[in-house]
Amino acid sequence: MKVGFIGLGIMGTPMAEKLIAGGHQLYANTLHQVPPELVEKGAIACATPKQVAEQADVIFIMVPDTPQVEEVLFAANGCAEAQLKNKILVDMSSISPLETKAFAKRINQLGADYLDAPVSGGEVGAKQGSLTIMVGGDEGVFGRVKPLLALMGKNITLVGGNGDGQTCKVANQIIVALTIEAVSEALIFASKAGADPARVREALMGGFASSRILEVHGERMIKRTFEPGFRISLHQKDLNLALQGAKSLALSLPNTATCQELFNLCAANGAKDLDHSALVQALEIMANHKVSG
Amino acid sequence: MKVGFIGLGIMGTPMAEKLIAGGHQLYANTLHQVPPELVEKGAIACATPKQVAEQADVIFIMVPDTPQVEEVLFAANGCAEAQLKNKILVDMSSISPLETKAFAKRINQLGADYLDAPVSGGEVGAKQGSLTIMVGGDEGVFGRVKPLLALMGKNITLVGGNGDGQTCKVANQIIVALTIEAVSEALIFASKAGADPARVREALMGGFASSRILEVHGERMIKRTFEPGFRISLHQKDLNLALQGAKSLALSLPNTATCQELFNLCAANGAKDLDHSALVQALEIMANHKVSG
Numbered sequence: 001m002k003v004g005f006i007g008l009g010i011m012g013t014p015m016a017e018k019l020i021a022g023g024h025q026l027y028a029n030t031l032h033q034v035p036p037e038l039v040e041k042g043a044i045a046c047a048t049p050k051q052v053a054e055q056a057d058v059i060f061i062m063v064p065d066t067p068q069v070e071e072v073l074f075a076a077n078g079c080a081e082a083q084l085k086n087k088i089l090v091d092m093s094s095i096s097p098l099e100t101k102a103f104a105k106r107i108n109q110l111g112a113d114y115l116d117a118p119v120s121g122g123e124v125g126a127k128q129g130s131l132t133i134m135v136g137g138d139e140g141v142f143g144r145v146k147p148l149l150a151l152m153g154k155n156i157t158l159v160g161g162n163g164d165g166q167t168c169k170v171a172n173q174i175i176v177a178l179t180i181e182a183v184s185e186a187l188i189f190a191s192k193a194g195a196d197p198a199r200v201r202e203a204l205m206g207g208f209a210s211s212r213i214l215e216v217h218g219e220r221m222i223k224r225t226f227e228p229g230f231r232i233s234l235h236q237k238d239l240n241l242a243l244q245g246a247k248s249l250a251l252s253l254p255n256t257a258t259c260q261e262l263f264n265l266c267a268a269n270g271a272k273d274l275d276h277s278a279l280v281q282a283l284e285i286m287a288n289h290k291v292s293g
Numbered sequence: 294m295k296v297g298f299i300g301l302g303i304m305g306t307p308m309a310e311k312l313i314a315g316g317h318q319l320y321a322n323t324l325h326q327v328p329p330e331l332v333e334k335g336a337i338a339c340a341t342p343k344q345v346a347e348q349a350d351v352i353f354i355m356v357p358d359t360p361q362v363e364e365v366l367f368a369a370n371g372c373a374e375a376q377l378k379n380k381i382l383v384d385m386s387s388i389s390p391l392e393t394k395a396f397a398k399r400i401n402q403l404g405a406d407y408l409d410a411p412v413s414g415g416e417v418g419a420k421q422g423s424l425t426i427m428v429g430g431d432e433g434v435f436g437r438v439k440p441l442l443a444l445m446g447k448n449i450t451l452v453g454g455n456g457d458g459q460t461c462k463v464a465n466q467i468i469v470a471l472t473i474e475a476v477s478e479a480l481i482f483a484s485k486a487g488a489d490p491a492r493v494r495e496a497l498m499g500g501f502a503s504s505r506i507l508e509v510h511g512e513r514m515i516k517r518t519f520e521p522g523f524r525i526s527l528h529q530k531d532l533n534l535a536l537q538g539a540k541s542l543a544l545s546l547p548n549t550a551t552c553q554e555l556f557n558l559c560a561a562n563g564a565k566d567l568d569h570s571a572l573v574q575a576l577e578i579m580a581n582h583k584v585s586g
Binding site: 097098120121132134136155157159160161163164167168170171172174175176177178179181182183185186187188189190192193194195196199200202203204206207208209210211212213214216242245246249250251252253254255256258259262283286287289 | 390391413414425427429448450452453454456457460461463464465467468469470471472474475476478479480481482483485486487488489492493495496497499500501502503504505506507509535538539542543544545546547548549551552555576579580582
């Protein structure tokens with residue numbers, strides 16, 4: 001199949017490679033130069049998103065945030081300037097669920113289908129082809145694109161209609177951030193009270209406090225291994241989507257708001273490029289005490 | 294062995310039954326009348342904690358909060374009035390870690406050993422003998438008492454010295470409350486944004502957002518099954534231990550503080566005897582929107 005890929009960064013490049021490896025002709029575009037290793041593997045570099053959309057039947061987008069998706073779709077030389085009839089646009093970026101619904105409507109009016117399909121699993125998941133993919137859109141369209149998604153990910157779920165994939169991703173990022181914060185509060189309490197946080201963590205695993213975050217990020221906090229992983233600056237972006245969404249929806253998310261403030265505190269202290277488990281450092285700064293003693 | 298049990302409420306009665314079933318002579322005392330079913334099974338009812346401590350070699354305590362433990366130990370007709378030399382006091386109540394250290398020191402000065410051994414698992418765990426038990430105290434003393442604890446629980450861990458068992462329990466209650474709150478924020482965001490919270494929850498299970506709380510309490514929120522379980526009023530008591538402890542330790546626990554406010558909001562709206570997963574109702578009240586639609 002002729003597939004397009006727009007946005008060839010840390011995530012997009014390995015994802016596009018999986019599509020080529022799956023036997024598909026790839027039309028590629030990115031803000032700067034298409035990576036030479038992709039062209040060597042057979043990708044055709046296109047000068048604009050419009051050119052990608054003219055050539056390919058299914059066009060994937062993987063860019064940083066909502067304004068970049070809007071640009072790729074609707075700016076001069078964007079996808080919307082191509083003849084889109086019967087084509088499918090699949091936005092795998094993590095962006096605003098509310099804007100996504102509007103983008104999908106505009107694309108549908110041009111005769112094309114739209115899926116929002118944000119991922120979790122990071123660079124490692126992209127390289128392994130093991131991303132979790134949360135999809136919003138029409139069930140029939142999902143069925144047609146699923147074999148392509150299956151080249152990039154493993155746990156692929158149709159959550160609902162357009163926007164619901166992005167909503168699910170935001171929900172994921174809320175839970176992950178707030179659980180990291182929960183483990184941080186528990187471990188710093190234990191440490192300050194004179195207990196060994198490593199033994200406390202072990203005692204809690206298997207009970208009602210157990211989670212993937214306690215397992216993986218709890219260990220990072222105790223062992224002080226804060227190289228990313230998933231950077232604080234990216235999680236700040238995702239919580240911004242949650243908080244902006246909450247404002248639009250007339251919804252109060254008190255602990256998401258506090259969590260964002262704690263990430264801001266980390267960033268103010270030079271930790272924005274550390275793994276998000278370094279959120280614990282915000283509480284440590286406030287208490288002048290390290291979890292690991 | 295001659296064992297004592299002080300505090301025969303919803304938790305204490307089935308725990309004491311396990312000790313009798315294990316072949317031990319039980320000396321029992323509680324604020325009101327010792328339950329007749331315990332006496333029928335062979336328990337000897339004692340008029341005061343002092344009488345229990347005079348008869349038994351290992352004395353278990355299971356009462357509501359810190360002041361009640363202090364009363365059982367040190368008030369008139371309390372344990373400390375008995376000859377305690379070479380005896381072991383085991384406090385299985387969930388109380389202040391800081392006060393526990395002071396209680397242990399005073400009991401040690403009377404020639405007796407002290408373990409703090411709070412539990413999680415609730416009434417169901419007590420009846421099944423499957424409680425999780427988090428122990429603080431001397432390793433040798435722990436070894437001597439462990440066969441008795443094994444009659445009441447399954448996952449039994451020596452976390453550290455006196456107070457560390459209580460500290461671990463507080464850490465557990467912080468994580469459980471804050472994870473319930475995290476799942477609440479995620480599901481109400483999803484629901485308000487128009488997605489199906491049940492499908493969002495399913496898509497998130499298995500990923501980094503996964504936890505026992507998402508599994509069990511997330512389902513309760515969606516199905517609106519809020520009969521306890523673990524009551525909001527009890528979790529309020531436990532978060533109070535966390536917040537009082539944080540104050541004493543000069544530590545900031547911002548999301549624990551907010552969580553307690555949300556439990557207070559639930560209690561103000563008649564939900565204090567519902568399961569703690571009903572915390573989601575606080576966010577629902579604030580947003581005038583139900584997660585289940």
